[in-house]
Structures are given as C-alpha cells and as structure tokens.
Amino acid sequence: MAAKTKYELKMGSATREAFGKTLVQLGKENKDVVVCDADLSKSTMVHWFAQEFPERFFTCGIAEANMVAIGAGLASSGKIPFVASFSAFVMTKGFEQLRVTVAYPNVNVKVVGTHSGISIGEDGPSQMSIEDLSLATALPGFTVLSPADEVSMAAFVRLAAAHNGPVFLRAGRAKVPVVYGPDQQFAIGKGIELLDGSDVTLMAHGLMVAESIRAAEILEAEGISARVVDMPTIKPLDNEIVAKAARETGAIVVGEEHLVDGGLGVKVAQAVALSHPCIMEFVGVTTYAESGTPEGLLQKYGMTAANMAAAARRAVARKK
Amino acid sequence: MQTRDIHELEDFCKKIRRHIVEMITEAKSGHPGGSLSAVETLAVLYREVMRHDAKNPQWAERDRFILGKGHACPVLYAVMAECGYTPVDQLKTLRKMGSIYQGHPDRRFIPALEASTGSLGQGLSVAIGMGLAARMDGNPSRTFVMLGDGEIQEGQIWEAAMFAAFHKLDNIVAIVDYNKIQLDGFVKDIMDLEPLGDKWRSFGWHVVDFDGHDLQAVRNAFAEAAATKGKPTVLLANTIKGKGVSFMENNPKFHGMAPTKEECDKALKELA
Ligand SMILES: Cc1ncc(C[n+]2csc(CCOP(=O)(O)OP(=O)(O)O)c2C)c(N)n1
Numbered sequence: 001m002a003a004k005t006k007y008e009l010k011m012g013s014a015t016r017e018a019f020g021k022t023l024v025q026l027g028k029e030n031k032d033v034v035v036c037d038a039d040l041s042k043s044t045m046v047h048w049f050a051q052e053f054p055e056r057f058f059t060c061g062i063a064e065a066n067m068v069a070i071g072a073g074l075a076s077s078g079k080i081p082f083v084a085s086f087s088a089f090v091m092t093k094g095f096e097q098l099r100v101t102v103a104y105p106n107v108n109v110k111v112v113g114t115h116s117g118i119s120i121g122e123d124g125p126s127q128m129s130i131e132d133l134s135l136a137t138a139l140p141g142f143t144v145l146s147p148a149d150e151v152s153m154a155a156f157v158r159l160a161a162a163h164n165g166p167v168f169l170r171a172g173r174a175k176v177p178v179v180y181g182p183d184q185q186f187a188i189g190k191g192i193e194l195l196d197g198s199d200v201t202l203m204a205h206g207l208m209v210a211e212s213i214r215a216a217e218i219l220e221a222e223g224i225s226a227r228v229v230d231m232p233t234i235k236p237l238d239n240e241i242v243a244k245a246a247r248e249t250g251a252i253v254v255g256e257e258h259l260v261d262g263g264l265g266v267k268v269a270q271a272v273a274l275s276h277p278c279i280m281e282f283v284g285v286t287t288y289a290e291s292g293t294p295e296g297l298l299q300k301y302g303m304t305a306a307n308m309a310a311a312a313r314r315a316v317a318r319k320k
Numbered sequence: 321m322q323t324r325d326i327h328e329l330e331d332f333c334k335k336i337r338r339h340i341v342e343m344i345t346e347a348k349s350g351h352p353g354g355s356l357s358a359v360e361t362l363a364v365l366y367r368e369v370m371r372h373d374a375k376n377p378q379w380a381e382r383d384r385f386i387l388g389k390g391h392a393c394p395v396l397y398a399v400m401a402e403c404g405y406t407p408v409d410q411l412k413t414l415r416k417m418g419s420i421y422q423g424h425p426d427r428r429f430i431p432a433l434e435a436s437t438g439s440l441g442q443g444l445s446v447a448i449g450m451g452l453a454a455r456m457d458g459n460p461s462r463t464f465v466m467l468g469d470g471e472i473q474e475g476q477i478w479e480a481a482m483f484a485a486f487h488k489l490d491n492i493v494a495i496v497d498y499n500k501i502q503l504d505g506f507v508k509d510i511m512d513l514e515p516l517g518d519k520w521r522s523f524g525w526h527v528v529d530f531d532g533h534d535l536q537a538v539r540n541a542f543a544e545a546a547a548t549k550g551k552p553t554v555l556l557a558n559t560i561k562g563k564g565v566s567f568m569e570n571n572p573k574f575h576g577m578a579p580t581k582e583e584c585d586k587a588l589k590e591l592a
Contacts, residue, residue, distance in 0.1 A: 037504075039470060039473075039502050039503045039504050039510060039511075040503060040504070041504050042503075042504060043503075047504075059504065059510050059511065060511070061470070061473035061502075061510055061511030062440050062441070062470050062471060062473040062474055062502065062503075062511075063473050063474055063475060063511070065475060066475060088439070089439060092439075093439075093441075121349075122347065122348075122349045122350070122415040122423045123349075123423045123424065123438075124415075124422045124423035124424050124426065124438065125424075125426070125438075126390065126424045126436070126437070126438025126439050127423075127424070127438060290417065290418075290422060290426070290429075291415045291416070291417065291419065291422045291423040292415075292416065292417030292418075293417070296417050297417070300417065
C-alpha cells in the first residue's frame with residue numbers, strides 16, 4: 001500500500017482491549033489457544049476469554065514466574081498459551097523463566113505485557129514498564145511486537161498465534177488513535193511507511209506512531225518533509241525499511257514509550273550502522289517517571305508530537 | 321507500649337478511614353478496599369507499638385514498617401501524616417503530578433518510607449535484610465511488614481519465610497491483611513491459601529490468628545509477637561476488605577476503584 005500524504009486520526013480503543021477481543025475470536029477458531037493470568041484478567045482484558053472458555057483459562061494467582069513456566073509446559077505439550085500480565089511484572093518476574101525455559105529451548109509461548117510505558121498514569125513507576133523491550137529483545141529467538149492501534153493489534157494477535165516460536169506482544173492501557181484502515185495488511189518483521197517524506201524519517205511504535213503523524217504535520221507547515229514509519233515489529237527488525245529511510249532521508253528520529261537505552265532506538269541505530277550510517281535522534285524515557293495523568297506525564301517526560309518535531313528539527317540541522 | 325483509651329483509637333481509625341475515602345475520591349483512582357481493611361493494624365502499630373519519631377525519621381534505632389502491598393498506600397499516608405511525618409493538608413493531592421503522595425509508596429518523594437513498593441512479593445525479603453542488619457549491629461530496632469493475602473501467592477514470600485525461620489529472626493513481624501479478596505475476586509476462587517496458619521507454622525513461624533478490626537485483639541497480637549523469641553511471628557489479621565463503608569465491604573469491585581462523589585458523601589456519613 002502506498003504511503004499517504006495526509007492522515008485523519010480518530011480516537012480508538014486501547015490496544016489491550018483489541019488484544020482481549022481478538023483472543024476470544026482466536027479461541028473460537030483454535031481450541032489449542034489457552035490463556036494464563038496472574039490476577040490481572042480484568043486489566044489485561046483476558047477476562048473475556050475466561051468467560052467464554054473457562055476450561056482453557058488458568059489463573060495462577062499473583063505468581064508471574066510460575067505462570068511463565070506453566071505456559072512453557074503447556075506449549076511443550078502442543079497448546080498455544082498466551083500468558084498475560086502487566087508488562088512490568090511478567091517480563092521482570094518471569095525473565096529467568098523466559099530465558100532458560102522459553103527462549104533457550106525455543107518454546108512456543110506468547111507473552112503479552114499490557115500497561116506498558118508511562119501512559120498508565122496515576123499508578124506510578126512500579127507499574128510502568130519501560131524496560132520490557134530491552135528485556136524481550138535481549139532474548140535470542142524471541143519475536144517482539146508493539147502495535148500502534150486497535151487494528152494492528154488485532155492483526156498481530158493472530159500473527160503471534162500463527163507464528164511458531166516465542167513472542168512478546170506489548171499493549172497499552174490508554175486509548176489511542178486509530179492509524180489503520182480495515183484493509184491494511186501486516187506481517188511480522190515488516191515496517192509500514194505511513195507518510196512519505198524526504199528530509200527526515202520519524203520511526204516509532206506504540207502510541208508514538210500517532211504522535212509521529214502529528215509531528216509530520218507540524219514539520220510540513222515549516223517546510224520540513226518528514227517520512228513516518230510504523231515499526232510494529234521490534235525484532236526481527238525490518239532492516240530494509242531502515243536502510244531505505246537512512247539512504248533516502250539521511251536522518252532518522254526514533255520515538256518510543258520506553259527507555260532510550262534499549263528498545264527500538266538501539267535496534268535501528270545498529271541497523272543504520274551496518275547499512276547506511278546517518279544522523280539519528282532518540283525520543284523516549286530516560287528515567288523512572290511518577291504518578292500523574294497520562295497526558296501530563298507524556299508531556300512532562302517528552303513523548304509528544306512536539307518532542308518528535310523538535311528532534312526532527314535537530315536532526316535536519318545536524319545534516320547540514 | 322503506652323496504653324491509650326481505646327475510644328480515642330477508635331476515633332483515630334475513623335479519621336483515617338475518612339482520609340482514605342476522601343483522598344481516593346479526589347484522585348479518581350486508587351485502592352480503597354485494601355486500605356480500609358488495614359486501618360486498625362496500622363493505627364495500633366504506629367500509635368502504640370513502634371518506637372519511632374516523626375521528627376527524626378532517620379533515627380538508627382527506630383522500628384521500621386514496610387507496606388508490602390504498596391497499592392494500599394492511602395492508609396499508610398494517612399497514618400504517617402496524622403503521626404506528623406508529612407502534611408495532612410496535602411493528602412488530597414494523592415496520585416497527582418508532583419504530589420509526595422504517589423500512587424505507590426515512593427522513597428524519592430517521602431524519604432521516611434522504608435521501601436518503595438508496588439510490585440507485590442518483595443517486602444518480606446527487605447524486612448529480613450533489615451532484621452539481619454539490626455541483629456548484626458546489636459540494634460534493638462524491629463521491622464514490621466504488611467502483606468496482602470493475594471500478595472503471598474508470590475513464591476518469593478515463601479523463600480523469605482523459609483529464610484527468616486532458619487535464621488531465627490525474632491526481630492521481624494509479618495502481618496497478613498487477610499481480607500480474603502485480591503484483584504480479580506475472592507482468594508479462595510483464584511488461588512486458595514488455606515490452611516494458611518498451618519502453612520506458616522510448617523515454615524517455622526509463630527502464628528497469631530485474630531480479628532484484625534478488634535483493637536484489643538490487635539494489641540494482644542502485637543504483644544504476643546514481641547514476647548515470641550527464637551522465631552519470627554506472623555500475624556494473620558482476619559479483616560474485611562472495604563471495612564467501615566457498607567457498600568465497599570467484602571465487595572471485590574472496590575479493590576481498585578475510586579468512589580464517585582456521591583459514594584464518597586455516603587461513605588463519609590457512615591464514618592462520621
Ligand atoms: C508482582 C505484582 N503483580 C501484580 C500486581 C497487580 N496487583 C496490584 S494489587 C493486586 C491484588 C493484591 O491483592 P492483595 O495482596 O490481597 O491485596 P488487598 O486485597 O489487601 O488489596 C494485584 C494483582 C502487582 N502490583 N504486583
């Protein structure tokens with residue numbers, strides 16, 4: 001699908017909601033799909049699956065490490081387990097199990113971390129997952145996904161289930177704008193050019209994709225032509241779309257609701273270094289945040305369209 | 321241990337409950353149920369049991385308290401404020417940007433907190449570390465840690481339980497706020513803990529099982545913990561989630577939901 005030149009962004013649902021709904025559809029289509037929960041089913045929205053398929057739903061209590069390894073056992077016996085919790089708990093408390101019992105033997109577990117990033121708001125840093133992509137991308141063999149909206153989340157839940165191997169799927173708590181139309185095609189390992197541009201590329205995942213689209217509009221008014229690329233797959237990275245952006249626009253700004261010391265930014269930098277070195281800027285979190293409204297926090301910690309636009313201006317200036 | 325008029329303590333508990341309801345209503349989010357269930361234990365602990373000084377929070381020999389179930393911080397904030405640690409008039413800034421009263425206990429904002437919590441399952445281990453240090457230093461400081469009943473489903477709790485008994489740590493006290501409800505519903509439906517007293521006993525702990533809303537029973541439980549030597553003590557405080565507000569009592573819905581303005585008014589009438 002060719003990149004557009006203009007975008008209408010309407011508010012949609014949270015990606016965790018799209019995850020929960022799609023999981024029910026999947027459950028109807030495939031009786032091997034099972035779900036493990038750690039006392040957060042109403043928050044991760046796997047409670048819909050639990051209502052529909054109680055015999056395929058296992059609550060593990062508040063015990064994430066145990067849940068991950070139970071998932072590994074289920075997968076080793078032919079089930080397709082989705083193990084879900086807040087990303088801050090499943091990735092951290094379950095990490096060693098994910099490393100030795102899932103990644104190392106390449107077991108078909110689907111890990112879903114909701115409430116990622118700082119846009120969860122008032123609960124504060126203990127529940128905010130800003131290291132989950134660093135952790136997930138560190139695991140050899142893991143496919144790491146962070147969809148931007150409800151449409152792409154629905155597609156990637158299906159793609160994750162169809163993929164044979166461990167997957168980490170990142171979802172958010174807050175409602176986010178709808179980026180895609182119903183006919184959009186998605187594939188693991190493929191980035192998507194949303195807007196074409198020639199001076200700089202804005203690359204993002206999750207809720208920073210919509211912010212990047214808005215940033216491109218701000219920049220256009222200033223005479224800066226910005227390409228916008230959604231990177232729903234963090235790993236394996238779409239090296240081609242990165243190299244193309246580096247070659248054709250000469251500057252890349254990566255925006256993500258995650259620590260800049262990990263995640264998409266470092267993966268893209270690595271790809272750029274290996275293909276076509278270019279100017280880069282990074283927009284993301286640099287430390288633990290605090291309690292506040294989602295909007296207030298995104299503003300204070302620098303993850304808005306304005307921050308993407310500012311980084312793009314810096315990048316364009318550095319090109320000269 | 322100073323003995324107070326029990327009616328004064330009852331009034332104190334009511335005041336704490338009013339703070340909890342008002343703070344969470346104002347914040348429009350938070351955890352009323354598990355805050356309200358923990359009021360009596362925390363009131364007795366801070367008013368009668370712990371050796372502490374709000375004017376000298378870094379006093380080396382102070383007794384320490386860790387809220388393992390950090391989401392119940394409104395009760396801790398209200399009690400600490402009423403004890404003089406932090407401003408009472410700012411309690412209603414709970415969960416707002418820049419407030420010292422963060423959504424979960426955060427030592428960056430209130431240094432007098434003994435731990436930043438919010439990830440369940442770690443408080444008991446931290447308390448053990450403090451207990452070990454006190455013993456090494458010949459420091460009379462005791463450490464208290466409050467755990468949720470859902471929280472003790474975490475495996476780390478039982479690793480810690482084993483350790484504390486093995487090391488005969490009698491300067492730490494665990495309190496389980498046994499309100500029988502966790503996030504998604506009733507504990508017995510999610511991951512039953514029974515027989516809970518037997519579990520702790522088999523791990524080498526002294527167990528006190530009592531009504532966690534009966535102030536005299538709470539006092540007696542802490543006295544029994546203090547008198548128990550050579551092993552750690554766990555207080556199984558049988559409580560009611562949402563205690564004191566009729567429509568919140570035993571109602572899983574109010575684990576993590578703020579009351580509306582109308583519900584708040586109704587609750588405050590009941591707590592007058
Ligand atoms: C490690 C971890 N997993 C999940 C959560 C999310 N969570 C917050 S409160 C809660 C339920 C806690 O239940 P309980 O310990 O019984 O507390 P109470 O009922 O006293 O509020 C859960 C699952 C968390 N904070 N930490």
